[in-house]
Amino acid sequence: MGHGELRGVVALDGPSGTGKSSAARRLAAALGARYLDTGAMYRAVTLAVLRAGVDPADADRVAEVVHAARVEQGVDPEHSTTALDGEDVGVEIRGPEVTSAVSAVSAEPRVRALVVAQQQAIIADALDGVGGVVVEGRDIGTVVAPDAPLKVYLTADPQARAQRRAKQDSASGRVSTVDATLVDVQRRDALDSSRAVSPLRPAEDAVRLDTTELDLAGVLAALLRLVDERGLVAEPSGRVR
Numbered sequence: 162m163g164h165g166e167l168r169g170v171v172a173l174d175g176p177s178g179t180g181k182s183s184a185a186r187r188l189a190a191a192l193g194a195r196y197l198d199t200g201a202m203y204r205a206v207t208l209a210v211l212r213a214g215v216d217p218a219d220a221d222r223v224a225e226v227v228h229a230a231r232v233e234q235g236v237d238p239e240h241s242t243t244a245l246d247g248e249d250v251g252v253e254i255r256g257p258e259v260t261s262a263v264s265a266v267s268a269e270p271r272v273r274a275l276v277v278a279q280q281q282a283i284i285a286d287a288l289d290g291v292g293g294v295v296v297e298g299r300d301i302g303t304v305v306a307p308d309a310p311l312k313v314y315l316t317a318d319p320q321a322r323a324q325r326r327a328k329q330d331s332a333s334g335r336v337s338t339v340d341a342t343l344v345d346v347q348r349r350d351a352l353d354s355s356r357a358v359s360p361l362r363p364a365e366d367a368v369r370l371d372t373t374e375l376d377l378a379g380v381l382a383a384l385l386r387l388v389d390e391r392g393l394v395a396e397p398s399g400r401v402r
């Protein structure tokens with residue numbers, strides 16, 4: 162697409178429904194980079210907990226299950242995949258059971274330590290390989306990749322976020338209303354922001370981008386501008402522009 166190639170890590174954080182996933186995927190694809198969806202990994206370990214019949218509030222048993230679970234997160238922006246113990250769980254991890262349990266599971270410090278270590282290994286691999294990776298989540302700029310040369314914190318009005326989330330759900334064949342989604346979005350924000358370990362918050366050096374009035378093309382254009390301004394784009398030959 163003539164944008165050149167990303168060098169380094171772009172950290173995209175923010176609450177759900179801000180357009181993070183679509184923008185992160187598109188940015189990575191445009192810049193020949195890898196794409197890491199860290200939320201999918203927390204969702205996969207949450208599915209392991211539910212399948213084991215363990216109460217998400219039982220921290221010790223949750224930590225045991227997650228320790229034993231094998232999550233493989235693909236990093237192709239055109240085809241992001243998630244496998245749990247060798248099985249493709251890309252659809253199941255988006256279901257309501259996982260969505261309502263994921264905040265409790267991901268609040269457990271032992272779970273975060275395991276998952277963050279795996280994410281850091283995936284990022285190191287991507288940097289060794291293609292040289293650039295776009296990582297989306299809640300704690301990428303603060304914990305997973307604190308040295309990332311570009312950190313962006315996406316925000317949007319709760320109503321706009323609920324509308325986007327409900328639209329995604331119905332596109333995937335799940336029944337949901339904007340009102341119910343708004344309640345869920347606000348519940349998860351409160352849980353994700355108030356947990357003791359790695360709460361959702363912008364890194365001090367993050368650029369804030371409000372996406373309420375932007376469509377996907379607008380968010381992508383803003384991100385491409387930031388990446389360019391930071392000098393993180395190289396010509397395919399490797400020369401930094």
Ligand code: DC
Pocket residue numbers: 177199200201203204263264267297298299300301349353
């Ligand atoms: O981005 P998502 O909605 O798929 O994320 C699912 C949950 O995982 C979200 O409620 C919070 C948690 N999460 C997290 O704690 N840290 C991350 N880096 C990514 C997601």
